[in-house]
Amino acid sequence: MTELPPAIRLESVSRQYTMGESVIRAVNDVSLTVSHGEFLALLGSSGSGKSTLLNLIAGLDRPSSGAVLAHGKNLSKMSSLELARYRRQTVGMVFQSFNLLPRMTLEENVELPLRLAEVDRSERAARVRDALQRVGLEKRIGHRPSELSGGEQQRSAIARALVNRPKILLADEPTGNLDSATGESILTLLREIQENPGMTIVMVTHERTLAERFANRLAVMGDGKLLSNGAAR
Amino acid sequence: MKLRDLSDLAFRNLREAVLRNSLTTLGVAVGVASLVAMLSLGVGLQQLATSRLAKSGLFDSIFVTPKTNLRGPGGGPPATRTPDAKARLLDADARAEISRMPNVIEVYPQIRFFTEVRYDGKPYATMVAGMPESSKASGAFDGMQGHFFSSPNADEAILQAEFAKELNPQTSSLIGKDLILRYAERQSLGAQGGDAAGSGGFSVVPKERHFQIIGVVETEPASGFGGFGSGRLLIPLPIAETLRAAQVNDLRDILRGDSSSDKPTYSSLTVRVKSPSLVEATEAKLKDLGFSAFSLLDASKSLRIFFSVFDLLLGIFGSLALAVATLGIINTLVMAILERRREIGVLKALGAADGDVKRLFFVEAGVMGLFGGIFGTLLGWLIGRSLTLGTNIYLHRQNLPGVDISSVPWWLVLLSILFAVGVSLAAGLYPASRAARLDPVQALRYE
Numbered sequence: 313m314t315e316l317p318p319a320i321r322l323e324s325v326s327r328q329y330t331m332g333e334s335v336i337r338a339v340n341d342v343s344l345t346v347s348h349g350e351f352l353a354l355l356g357s358s359g360s361g362k363s364t365l366l367n368l369i370a371g372l373d374r375p376s377s378g379a380v381l382a383h384g385k386n387l388s389k390m391s392s393l394e395l396a397r398y399r400r401q402t403v404g405m406v407f408q409s410f411n412l413l414p415r416m417t418l419e420e421n422v423e424l425p426l427r428l429a430e431v432d433r434s435e436r437a438a439r440v441r442d443a444l445q446r447v448g449l450e451k452r453i454g455h456r457p458s459e460l461s462g463g464e465q466q467r468s469a470i471a472r473a474l475v476n477r478p479k480i481l482l483a484d485e486p487t488g489n490l491d492s493a494t495g496e497s498i499l500t501l502l503r504e505i506q507e508n509p510g511m512t513i514v515m516v517t518h519e520r521t522l523a524e525r526f527a528n529r530l531a532v533m534g535d536g537k538l539l540s541n542g543a544a545r
Numbered sequence: 546m547k548l549r550d551l552s553d554l555a556f557r558n559l560r561e562a563v564l565r566n567s568l569t570t571l572g573v574a575v576g577v578a579s580l581v582a583m584l585s586l587g588v589g590l591q592q593l594a595t596s597r598l599a600k601s602g603l604f605d606s607i608f609v610t611p612k613t614n615l616r617g618p619g620g621g622p623p624a625t626r627t628p629d630a631k632a633r634l635l636d637a638d639a640r641a642e643i644s645r646m647p648n649v650i651e652v653y654p655q656i657r658f659f660t661e662v663r664y665d666g667k668p669y670a671t672m673v674a675g676m677p678e679s680s681k682a683s684g685a686f687d688g689m690q691g692h693f694f695s696s697p698n699a700d701e702a703i704l705q706a707e708f709a710k711e712l713n714p715q716t717s718s719l720i721g722k723d724l725i726l727r728y729a730e731r732q733s734l735g736a737q738g739g740d741a742a743g744s745g746g747f748s749v750v751p752k753e754r755h756f757q758i759i760g761v762v763e764t765e766p767a768s769g770f771g772g773f774g775s776g777r778l779l780i781p782l783p784i785a786e787t788l789r790a791a792q793v794n795d796l797r798d799i800l801r802g803d804s805s806s807d808k809p810t811y812s813s814l815t816v817r818v819k820s821p822s823l824v825e826a827t828e829a830k831l832k833d834l835g836f837s838a839f840s841l842l843d844a845s846k847s848l849r850i851f852f853s854v855f856d857l858l859l860g861i862f863g864s865l866a867l868a869v870a871t872l873g874i875i876n877t878l879v880m881a882i883l884e885r886r887r888e889i890g891v892l893k894a895l896g897a898a899d900g901d902v903k904r905l906f907f908v909e910a911g912v913m914g915l916f917g918g919i920f921g922t923l924l925g926w927l928i929g930r931s932l933t934l935g936t937n938i939y940l941h942r943q944n945l946p947g948v949d950i951s952s953v954p955w956w957l958v959l960l961s962i963l964f965a966v967g968v969s970l971a972a973g974l975y976p977a978s979r980a981a982r983l984d985p986v987q988a989l990r991y992e
Contacts, residue, residue: 405894407894411891411894424892427546428546428896429896
C-alpha cells in the first residue's frame with residue numbers, strides 16, 4: 313500500500329530579502345515535516361522567521377530556495393493561479409488581527425471564501441450557518457465585526473477559515489490580541505477542530521505555556537533557523 | 546469569482562465611499578453630458594439643415610430639359626441640323642412617361658412668365674410662378690401670413706413679401722383682396738404647308754384673370770432652380786398651366802421651329818423622387834430616355850461631408866471633459882487601492898486570484914462609467930433641450946418660427962453609455978493591474 317505524503321514538508325527552505333545592499337535571511341535552510349492531523353506550534357521571538365515560514369506554507373510567499381510541499385504538491389512549482397486555488401481549497405488562515413472586513417456582517421465575512429470558490433449560492437447559507445455554529449456564533453450572524461468582542465471576532469475568523477473545509481489550518485498569533493482567558497478558549501476551539509473533524513494545524517505563537525498545553529509538537533525558531541523540534545508533552 | 550458576486554462586492558465597495566465615488570461618477574456624467582450636448586447639437590443642426598433642404602425639394606429633384614434645347618440657337622437652321630438619335634421632345638407624353646418611372650413621386654413643369662398685375666387700379670410688372678401642391682411642405686411657407694392655396698385649382702395668389710410691400714406696405718391688409726393678372730395667352734396657329742411637324746408658330750392673345758390674395762411669404766421655395774429667377778407672384782401650378790401664358794422659351798421654339806404642336810411642350814420639367822438616394826439612378830435613366838438631366842446631388846454630398854467633419858470636431862471638444870473625468874476615475878481607484886490594501890491582502894489570503902482582484906476593480910470602474918454614462922446622457926439631453934428652448938425664445942422674439950437644434954437619437958444614447966463604460970474600463974486598467982499585483986504578505990502587514 314502506498315504511504316500518504318505528509319500534510320506539510322519543508323525541504324531546506326530559505327527565504328531571503330534584499331534591502332539595499334544587505335541581504336536578510338528571514339528563513340534559513342529549514343526542513344520540517346508536519347503529519348496529518350498534527351497540531352504544530354511554531355515558537356520564537358519577534359523576527360525569528362516563524363510568520364515568514366507560515367506565509368510560505370500558506371502559499372502567500374515563495375521560497376528563495378528549497379521546496380514547500382503540501383499533501384505532496386510542491387508549492388514552489390505552482391503558478392500564481394494554482395497557488396490561489398491552493399489557498400482556497402487546501403488551507404484556511406487565521407490572523408492575529410482577525411482581518412475581518414469591517415463593512416460586512418459576520419455572515420458575509422464567512423461567506424467570502426465560498427464566493428471566491430464559486431460555491432453555489434443555494435449551498436452557501438447552510439455552510440455559513442454550520443461554520444458559525446461550530447464556533448458558537450450562530451446568533452451573531454447579522455452583526456458587524458465592530459459589534460463583536462475580540463474573542464468573538466477571532467472565532468468568526470476561524471469560522472471563515474473553516475467554511476471551505478480546508479485540510480490545513482494556519483494560525484498566525486491567533487491569541488496575540490486577546491486576554492489570556494479568551495486566548496485559552498480560542499486554543500481550546502482549535503484543539504477541538506484538530507480532533508473533530510480532524511485537521512492539520514500549524515500555529516505561530518510566542519506564548520510557550522499555551523503552546524505546550526494545546527499543541528502536539530513544538531518547533532522553535534531563532535534567526536530564521538529551526539532551533540528545536542519536538543513533542544510538546 | 547462569478548460575475549454576480551463580483552458585482553455584489555463592487556457595489557458594496559462603491560457604497561462604502563459613497564461621496565467620493567458619487568463625485569467621480571458625476572465627473573464622468575459631466576464629461577458624457579458635454580459630449581452628448583455637443584453631438585446632439587451637431588446631429589440636430591444636421592437634421593435641421595437636411596430636413597430644410599429635403600423640404601425645399603432641391604436634393605430629391607432632377608431638372609430635366611430636352612437635349613435639343615441645350616444646343617442653343619447656334620445649332621443652325623432646323624433643316625440642316627443632325628438630330629440626336631436619342632434626343633426627345635419634352636412634351637406631355639414625355640411628362641406622362643417620366644411620371645410612370647419607378648420612385649418618381651412628382652413631375653411638374655417650371656412655369657414662370659413676366660407679366661403685368663393690376664391692383665387697386667395701378668399696374669405692376671412682375672414675375673409669376675406656378676407652385677406645385679408639394680411646395681406646401683417645403684418649409685418656405687412656414688410662418689407665412691395667411692395660408693397656402695386652398696386647392697390646386699383655386700384662383701388664389703400668394704405674394705412674395707417684397708412685391709407685397711410694393712402693393713401696400715401694410716402687407717397683412719392685402720390678404721383677402723383681389724388682383725388682376727394680365728397676361729399673353731399663347732394660341733397655336735396650326736401647321737402650314739401640310740407639314741405636321743413644321744413650324745406653324747402661334748399667336749398671342751391678351752387675357753385677364755382675377756385672383757384673390759390669400760398669403761404673403763418671405764421666399765419662394767427652390768427659386769431659381771430652373772434658371773428663371775424668383776417668382777414674386779405665386780399661383781397654383783395647375784392654374785398656371787391652364788393659362789398657357791407665353792413664356793421666354795416660346796420665342797426660342799419659334800426660332801427652332803418646335804412651336805406648331807397642339808400638345809404642350811416644356812422647356813424643362815422638375816422630377817421629384819422618393820429620396821435623395823434615388824436621384825442618381827433616376828437621373829441616369831432619364832438620360833437614357835434621351836433627356837438632359839441635372840441634380841444638386843454633389844452639393845448634398847458636400848453637405849454630408851461638412852456635417853461629418855463638424856460632428857467630429859464637436860465630438861473631440863465634447864470628449865475633452867470626459868478625458869478629464871477619466872483622470873478622476875484613475876485617482877479614485879488608486880486611492881481605493883491604498884485604502885483597501887489590507888482588504889486586498891485578506892482576499893488573496895482567502896484564495897482570490899490576481900484576476901479576481903483585477904476584475905473587482907474593473908467592475909467598480911465599469912459601474913461608475915455605466916451610471917456616469919446614463920446620468921450624463923440624460924444631462925446632455927437636458928442641455929440640448931435647454932439650448933433649443935433658449936433659441937426658440939430668441940427666434941420667437943424675432944417673429945421667426947421655432948426650430949429644433951438638438952437631437953439625441955437612440956444610437957447616440959447607446960454610443961454615449963458604451964463610450965463612458967469603455968473609457969472608465971480603460972481608466973480602471975492601471976489601478977486594477979496595480980491592485981492585482983499587490984504582494985499579499987505586504988498587503989496584510991499594511992495598517
